Amino acid sequence: MTPAYKRRAMKTPANPVLRSWIDVPADHDFPIQNLPYGVFEDAGGPRVGVAIGDLVFDLSAAHQAGLFDATSLAADNVFARPTLNDFLRRGRAVWTEVRHWVTTLLSADSPTLRDDARTRARVFIPRADVRMRLPVEIGDFTDFYASKDHASNVGSMFRDPANPLTPNWLHMPIGYHGRSSSIFVSGVDVHRPSGQTKADDASVPTFGPSRALDYELEVGVFLGTGNAPGQPIPIEHAADHLFGLVLLNDWSARDIQRWEYVPLGPFLGKSFATSISPWVVTLDALAPFRVPGPAQEPAPLPHLRSPGNWGLDIHLEVHLQTATMREPVRISAVNFRTMYWNLLQMLAHHTSNGTPMRAGDLFGSGTVSGPTPESRGCLLELTWKGAQPLQLPGGESRKFLEDGDTVILKGWCQGSGFRVGFGEVRAKVLPSRES
Secondary structure (H helix, E strand, C coil): CCCHHHHHCCCCCCCCCCCECCCCCCCCCCCCCCCCEEEEEECCEEEEEEEECCEEEEHHHHHHCCCCCCCCCCCCCHHHCCCCHHHHCCCHHHHHHHHHHHHHHHECCCHHHHCCHHHHHHHEEEHHHCEEECCCCCCCEEEECCCHHHHHHHHHHHCCCCCCCCCCCCCCCCEEECCHHHEEECCCCEECCEEEECCCCCCCCEEEECCCEECCEEEEEEECCCCCCCCCCCHHHHHHHEEEEEEEECCEEHHHHHHHCCCCCCCCCCCCCEEECCCEEEHHHHHHHEECCCCCCCCCCHHHCCCCCCEECCEEEEEEECCCCCCCEEEEEEEHHHCCCCHHHHHHHHCCCCCCCCCCCEEECCCCCCCCHHHCCCHHHHCCCCCCCEECHHHCEECCCCCCCEEEEEEEEECCCCEEEEEEEEEEEECCCCC
């Protein structure tokens, strides 16, 4: 027998004409076509919710009210947990089931909640009245280096402008293992790190606060289900393991990084902080925005050949607000569709040696940069290693970030009459604890 949630879901979440009985403006990040997941907290403790307009749909309270009795989750309120991990482990069939059912409950022609004021009061909370938490307990974090424009710019600065890419770059997604304990949700401010640096004209290094603190505009991807040790995830099945995306700022201390990265790569220049947005936009919500990626020459080896179009048409922006500014100013914009290596290729490569992945693991795309100066995704590129300072309104300029600066990343996919957005990830730079 067809489950009740499928009998009642007459529209699909990707349908652009889908409308909710909750009024959401056309330029809002969280319409019914989106329905991102997050973990919020109020006096009732932490639990899982979905964003719809300026409201949180409390899925735990909805489960307690019997609204999930027609689904496969009827016997287990996975939404009462302080993270999404238990829900992620259920796999794509359950993710899709819940998404369709929530869409049905929120659809304009569904009376279940629309006409029940008492239950509505129980399951909806203004987003302004809750505190967002990290949505997932993150076991492992890997950051890639998947933008050809970014890699080419950095290679031109520090290697050979005529041959900016390393010999392996066009053959596999390059990455490094980060640190999950220093991943913070939007709104948690970041202290300037201290570490060893060495000036070009110095004979020995010194220790102190970084003088070249930078942000990196990235997209993060949460793994839903993992794989057994020694069992790679084939690229044709990689999408089944990916749950959803967030915005990610991989803070970088460029002077610390420059001194330490040879021979083993990023370490203390990266491990002090990574910031992510609190709402996880599902792969299903992003399906209408899949586009062809850049041509890959030479063709990847067979295990990395992408099945279909897996570029994503996501508009991304960086805004900066200094301590003297009343409002932030946009300093760069780029589209995620420019990324050379896609999400499926990253996961397939990551597990190609049999690495076991787990529900809640996170990997970042690496800095998202485009082919024009205004589409560069970090200050290292925007200022060309500090040689071309960024000019800001009011006469200020920046080579790298200063104490009191607030960095805000935003992103969305633009549909016809609606957008599927990520909200924002923001954090302020605080002075070093060594100062």
